[in-house]
Amino acid sequence: MSDNHAEHEEHIGIPGYLVIFLILVFGTIFTYFSSFWDLDSIFPGANTLLALAIAFTKMMFVILYFMHVRWSSKTVWLAAVAAFFWLAIMFAFTMQDYFTRISGVFSV
Amino acid sequence: MQEVSAISGNSVPADEPKLNYINNGHTLKSWLLTKDHKRIALMYLVSVSAFFLMGGIYAGFIRLELLTPASDLLETATYNKVFTQHGILMVFFFLIPAIPAILGNFLLPLMIGAKDLALPRINLLSLYIYWIGGIITLWALMQGGVDTGWTFYTPYSTTFSNSYVMAVGIGVFINGFSSILTGLNFIVSIHTMRAPGMTWFRLPLFVWAHYATSLVMILGTPVVAITILLVAIERFARIGIFDPAIGGDPILFQHLFWFYSHPAVYIMILPGMGVISEVIAGFSRKRIFGYEFVAFSSIAIAVFGFLVWGHHMFVSGQSIFAGLVFSFLSMVVAVPSAIKTFNWTATMYKGSISYDTPMLYAIGFLGLFLIGGLTGLFLGSVGLTVHLTDTYFVVAHFHYVMVGGQVIAYLAGIHYWWPKMTGRMYSEFWGKISAMLIFVGFNLTFFPQFILGYMGMPRRYASYPEELQVLNIFSTAGASVLGFGLVMPVVYLIHSLFYGKKAADNPWMHPGLEWRTSSPPPTENFKEMPVVTWEAYDFGEESGLDLEDARKREAVTI
CATH class of the missing domain: 1.10.287 (Helix Hairpins)
Incomplete structure (x- = not known):
């Protein structure tokens, strides 16, 4: 390494x-x-x-x-990127709830 | 093949080596400061069993209370604490660490042909963190306990509960790091410590399962730790995160909690699946059917397991669109589990099956996990779940997966590798009786709960309508049988330590690397660096693993 x-x-x-x-x-x-x-x-x-x-x-x-x-090394980069990918999954799937509610924290 | 002759030559117990990992040091210090993965695994075995016993006592109180419709044994507030503490001890201190920390720790280096895990000090640290988390949690329980349910749902946990939420939360928070370090250690070890010739596709499926589990541990556990930290911040500093009164959102807690806690279900069940793969292949004396599919289905479960958490929140206020997405993905995650189940069954087909105790547990696992998995699809259906949410149907479902799946697999694994771990054989007769009692007791306990739930009995209540009493009596009676069945292995396994027949190095005549060293293994695992020249689950007669022949030879020798 x-x-x-x-x-x-x-x-x-x-x-x-x-x-x-x-x-x-x-x-x-x-x-x-x-x-x-x-x-x-x-x-x-x-x-x-x-x-x-x-x-x-x-x-x-x-x-x-x-x-x-x-x-x-590239393996460490892969691990770091994978962690971000997982974070993105968490945010995306949580936000799909908030963005599609009739009323919610992001509603205007 | 040199390795093969070593196996067949060891079907009869040889004299125990002068030094093995158990007798290599007798002082308390030699145990408490050990870096030997096997000793650490044994200390986990004792600790985790203690927590299982405590969680089991709470379960006993729950079933006794529910024997009658009225809340007459426990006050309702006490009942809330009892079921909460049952859940917390069982989930965080038994189900999650049981197989990885005990069997994984003990076997993973042996299976890959290594002297130890890659990070032995970190391994010992993870045990100490587990102890510290456990002691803090137990202290909180003795002070008065917690009544939020093991899920710590907000805003009750942040705003209204006067119980020891934060103390227990800190215990769970600390314990999470034990899990993370174990997962880290496994991943590094599998990548860097494999013996020459041990390619990825020669790894036992137990190792693949632990690799997948470790991914979930590392990626998921920090999220629940942060979530518990946010609960603490809101409780102490009144910063609005989950409480709507100060600008928060309680459903955000559920998102964060289940982002970890649903994958945590796979932390619990994936290692169990690894055990079952070993046991079924071993006692069917066949290479596992579709090795690559079973291996990659573990990874697929780990990945897809992160995409389905919203199925715990269908009636929580989550949007209907999100519910639809999560419902669809929940159906998808069932596919790799089904692949495993079909492949285990196909492995048994035309296999040379022997019904030793571990195999009885494994066959029990197949049926119980099937029921647990399929009823999960009921609960993953966005329409049907409205009727079933928060009923005893849910309780029955997750006990079929967690107890019928994980605990049964854990018992299968303990029985399977007990001769290797201790160098002693247990009583097969009592082992089989116990396996059958547990199977009957388990079904008698939890199957009525499916019906109770479907009839509308809610979970987490100390009283219920009188017309539901008969099924509750069945359930409590079953719990008694189950409890008795679970105590039996404790008795005959401890008995075997003192009076059991000495185990051969390879009593089951199985080809894995862990069976190619002495029982119990020496501290350094192998006298010489093993070189792997065979494929996984190679039961060919040319490998000298003819069980019947070995048994005949053993009988002649005796």
Whole structure:
């Protein structure tokens, strides 16, 4: 397997990890302040969508750098992608309920 | 073939090796800090059996209460706690870990020809996590218990229940990590630790079943852990997730809970199917019919099992469209299970069947799982289920799958591999009596519940109309027989440890790798690295596995 400690240090190093950490902190602060903006006036659920987009970006940084997936073998990539696929199944099948109710949290 | 002569030469018990995994260290420390998968499996056996006993005692109280129409043995609030705690202990602390943690842990490295699992320390950690989760849960039960039902449905669990919801939730949450680590260990071991020549399609179907189970454990268990965490967050911080009064949605809990808990049914039954494949092939002395189909049906069950959870929610307020989709997919998931059942039956066809105790259990499994599976289709039908939801029909259905399927398979497996695990033979006579008593007791307990449910008796009530008493008396009487039948193996298996005949290395004359080492195996499993040169379930006479011949030789020797 290609992911050993020395190799990560070559790729990103301690300063690199600190940058990623700061990005995550910035994302958290940004999520907090964005919740005060009235984006729902653009379309319902826009605030939630923005918060989820920030969370997704933060998650990608964690997976790729902190969890070393970026430098890992194809098998590890497959496992990571499979986990997302399963998450997508959970969201899709749950949302098919909400989107097709007569009234529900996403109804206008 | 060198390996073959080793088998036939061992049909008569040899002297026990000086060191095996049991006598290799006698101190408490040597057990508590062991990294040997076999010792860990034995500690799981004791722990899981203790939880099974506790869950069984709760079941006894439920049946005693339902002997009469009035709520006269237990107060209704106590009854709520009793059935909840029966469910929690049985599902999370017995059904889920039983086969993977005991038989899987013990056998998987032996079956693939490895010295141990890939991550032995993680394996020990999973046992400790199981103990910690179990102790927290038991502590909560002793403090006053929980009354939400094992499903922890919101908003009752988040808003109204004054019982120890969070303490039990934490216990279950922690226990989930034990499951995840076991699954992780199995997947890594199967990928990386197979002996030379042990190709994917030479793996025993028990291993395939555990591979599929491990996928479900890893992909599903984190979701229920997070769900329980969300319940905690709502209870403590009043953040609206599931409570509509503060902006949440209670049906979201059901989606998240069943996303794990329906696949968890397959965590429980898939390893049992693996056991049944081994036992039926072994005692029919035939290569399993359609090996590849049975192997891939395990994977198909694991995958499709994730797409059907909404059939638990047809009357919950879920949309009709979602109900239709989930109903259709529920019919689809029945197909791989049916493939397995047909293939097991076809394996027995023209097989040289011997009715030893494990085989009696396996034949019982076929009938009971068939009934459990087919009644599942009733409940998966979006129209019929309106009448049957939350009735005793549901209770009967899942007990036919969980007890008639998983528990019977577990007992088949324990009896089948007991000689390997302990080096001792148990009494076949009492084994057969017990298997038949359990089969009769089980049917007497749960078949009347199908009728009760169809007649409209709801589950989770301590009282019922008088006209339903006769069937309830049948059910309670059956539970007594079932309970007696389940106690019997405890007695004669423990008896066998001290007085049982020494087991041969391969008492059933079966070809699997686990039978090609001593009974009980040495700590390192095999004296030499095994090299696999035969196909799975190769019962050919040229392999030296002629059972009748071996028995004749054994008789002459004695």
